[in-house]
Amino acid sequence: xxxxxxLTKVYKGGSVGIKDVSVTIPPGPxxxxxxxxxxxxxxxxxxxxxxxxxxxxxxxxxxxxxxAISREDFRRGLGIVFQQLNLxxxxxxxxxxTLSPRTVYGESSSEADRRAGEMLEQLGIGELADSxxxxxxGGQAQRVAIGRALLxxxxxxxxxxxxxxxxxxxxxxxxxxxxxxxxxxxxxxxxHDLPFARMLAEKAVLMKKGRVIAEGAVEEIExxxxx
Amino acid sequence: xxxxxxxFIFTTLLLWMxxxxxxxxxxxxxxxxxxxxxxxxxxxxEEGELTGYDVEVxxxxxxRLGRPVEIITTEWAGILAGLQxxxxxxxxxxxxxxxxxxxAVLFSEPYYISGAQLFIREEDRSLYSSLEDLNxxxxxxVTGTTYQHTVESEYPEIDVRTYQGDPDIFQDMxxxxxxGFVTDKLVGLYNAKRAGKAFIPAGSLMYDERIAIxxxxxxxxxxxxxxxxxxxxxxxxxxxxxxxxxxxxAATTGADSRQPVRLSTDMVMKRMLAGFARTLFAAGVAxxxxxxxxxxxxxxxxxxxKGIRGALQFLNDFVRGTPLLVQLLFVYAGAPQLGVALGLPxxxxxxxxxxxxxxxxxxxxxxxxAEVVRSGLLAVPAGQTTGALALxxxxxxxxxxxxxxxxxxxxxxxxxxxxxxxxxxxxxxSVISVAEVITEAQKLISITYQPMKFYLFAAxxxxxxxxxxxxxxxxxxxxxxxxxxxxxx
Numbered sequence: 023x024x025x026x027x028x029l030t031k032v033y034k035g036g037s038v039g040i041k042d043v044s045v046t047i048p049p050g051p052x053x054x055x056x057x058x059x060x061x062x063x064x065x066x067x068x069x070x071x072x073x074x075x076x077x078x079x080x081x082x083x084x085x086x087x088x089x090a091i092s093r094e095d096f097r098r099g100l101g102i103v104f105q106q107l108n109l110x111x112x113x114x115x116x117x118x119x120t121l122s123p124r125t126v127y128g129e130s131s132s133e134a135d136r137r138a139g140e141m142l143e144q145l146g147i148g149e150l151a152d153s154x155x156x157x158x159x160g161g162q163a164q165r166v167a168i169g170r171a172l173l174x175x176x177x178x179x180x181x182x183x184x185x186x187x188x189x190x191x192x193x194x195x196x197x198x199x200x201x202x203x204x205x206x207x208x209x210x211x212x213x214h215d216l217p218f219a220r221m222l223a224e225k226a227v228l229m230k231k232g233r234v235i236a237e238g239a240v241e242e243i244e245x246x247x248x249x
Numbered sequence: 250x251x252x253x254x255x256x257f258i259f260t261t262l263l264l265w266m267x268x269x270x271x272x273x274x275x276x277x278x279x280x281x282x283x284x285x286x287x288x289x290x291x292x293x294x295e296e297g298e299l300t301g302y303d304v305e306v307x308x309x310x311x312x313r314l315g316r317p318v319e320i321i322t323t324e325w326a327g328i329l330a331g332l333q334x335x336x337x338x339x340x341x342x343x344x345x346x347x348x349x350x351x352x353a354v355l356f357s358e359p360y361y362i363s364g365a366q367l368f369i370r371e372e373d374r375s376l377y378s379s380l381e382d383l384n385x386x387x388x389x390x391v392t393g394t395t396y397q398h399t400v401e402s403e404y405p406e407i408d409v410r411t412y413q414g415d416p417d418i419f420q421d422m423x424x425x426x427x428x429g430f431v432t433d434k435l436v437g438l439y440n441a442k443r444a445g446k447a448f449i450p451a452g453s454l455m456y457d458e459r460i461a462i463x464x465x466x467x468x469x470x471x472x473x474x475x476x477x478x479x480x481x482x483x484x485x486x487x488x489x490x491x492x493x494x495x496x497x498x499a500a501t502t503g504a505d506s507r508q509p510v511r512l513s514t515d516m517v518m519k520r521m522l523a524g525f526a527r528t529l530f531a532a533g534v535a536x537x538x539x540x541x542x543x544x545x546x547x548x549x550x551x552x553x554x555k556g557i558r559g560a561l562q563f564l565n566d567f568v569r570g571t572p573l574l575v576q577l578l579f580v581y582a583g584a585p586q587l588g589v590a591l592g593l594p595x596x597x598x599x600x601x602x603x604x605x606x607x608x609x610x611x612x613x614x615x616x617x618x619a620e621v622v623r624s625g626l627l628a629v630p631a632g633q634t635t636g637a638l639a640l641x642x643x644x645x646x647x648x649x650x651x652x653x654x655x656x657x658x659x660x661x662x663x664x665x666x667x668x669x670x671x672x673x674x675x676x677x678x679s680v681i682s683v684a685e686v687i688t689e690a691q692k693l694i695s696i697t698y699q700p701m702k703f704y705l706f707a708a709x710x711x712x713x714x715x716x717x718x719x720x721x722x723x724x725x726x727x728x729x730x731x732x733x734x735x736x737x738x
Binding site: 071073093094096097098101102103104106107108109110111112121122125126127170171174 | 630632633635636637638639640641642643646650651654655658
């Protein structure tokens, strides 16, 4: 269970990033955090990733404040794929995938390679294992980034604007791939792409100007979108 | 309690200073400076031995002082500064007594008397017979000598060009860039003959020069001992014997046997390569330690808190924005004075030429490489760190596995440039008398008078090391480009 409780972030200059945000995301079907730009999605994401310290409120993972979780455990609880993907350009795809399992979690190279290979197959890009990030397309890079995060088997995986760099066809194939993925991980899409959210998520919250203004099924939230 | 500590520190300091001062008395070497580039007074023989009139006088004085002799060769231009800084006890370097120098140091009784003489090319015999005839012309003199100052002040219409030593003067005489030079009469005759040059004295001696041994003003005790030694050498005929041995021929014979000195190829190779090995040693140590220091320094330049970063950047800019030559002279000659200024004895900060050279080169290497590290790190997007942290890597792991490998690739070309530049800069160590390849070349030139040959040899040695480095750098760059960095790969 991922609980965001009364979370507020006020920046140094006094501008408010998010105000009193409370969201509960149960494990299971994909969830969407919706909002246009300036809604506070990025601030929320930074807090969820422990890259920003909230001014007040807390984030709990299975009842535990995320600040109190060890680095290794935390990243296996809550993964993030940023909009920029941040693939490591100096490493081939397979090593991009296995760097963390090997260096952080002490997995053997052969085991990590095997799991990464399977993951790439599942994502439909098995042939790219030895390519470098500069040699693959945007849609392929998106899959690699998701696969890299999934290899840590996090309870939740936050995807930051996963479709922003993709065209309509690639977006659809990404959505269908994610739907078919056999995984225990709960996906959380942080996006302004309503059609994409509709394809995948059942429940969602809508954010505006740093606050949550609606919560419920995606179809219901669509009604509030226009305001 | 506080009183106790004060007394304790005071006593310790006194004891230490006493130890340091007493170390200069009997038993400790009598440290003498000369240039080693001033035949027949001091020069390197064909066997590579330091010899000459000044050298033998030094040994004889030391023997009479009952102390072993330690001869330090240094550039003439800085020889008095070195005495003041306490690098050596006395200069037995054919220094003439002048009122200006007497204000700074104490001079012994003269150990020979010579005079300033104008020399010209033999074929110009009919053109010039005195300095007046050279008004409007250019003549040469060694930098910082009384000859230079006298001609400059008494013959303002003569263009006085200054040189590091007689070999350089001879080269410009032969090339016709200067029409004469002023030097010690004995020395000039001796050198012209050895170099096989037809240079002859023109006119009479400009003035007599009393050549004596300076010590620092606070060292009257040593001065008295030196004077006693000179007096006994005068009385028992030692000084006369030495004069006959070194000047007898040169003063009497003309320029009749004009055979340039020939050195065995073996010996030249050995000396040059040994010098170059020291060059490479200094450069290698400086590059390795410099790079190790440059990594944390470069990280701090990029990421330290603003105040610290500003201070470090200023320090870095200062090192990079001042000439290495000045830094070398500062560290070598200035550091002992820094010690004195801090209330410590001059010994506290005294470094050997090699130590001073390596220290300065290391600081330089660290400064230049830190800048390379900094800009390399800046070339890696911040998202790379965020991405690594999001995958559970610690900050150190993110740096080591993600940021550093990418930054390092960007750094390789400028890093190689720094290394090649540093290697070449090592040649500057010759100004503080490190026995590196240029110093060795200069010694060989002072014997053979063949500057072109030996400087070219030195240049080739540098190039033989620098070139593969440059090639390797280019190849490395190509390989990195192939490994997935460019779309075209």
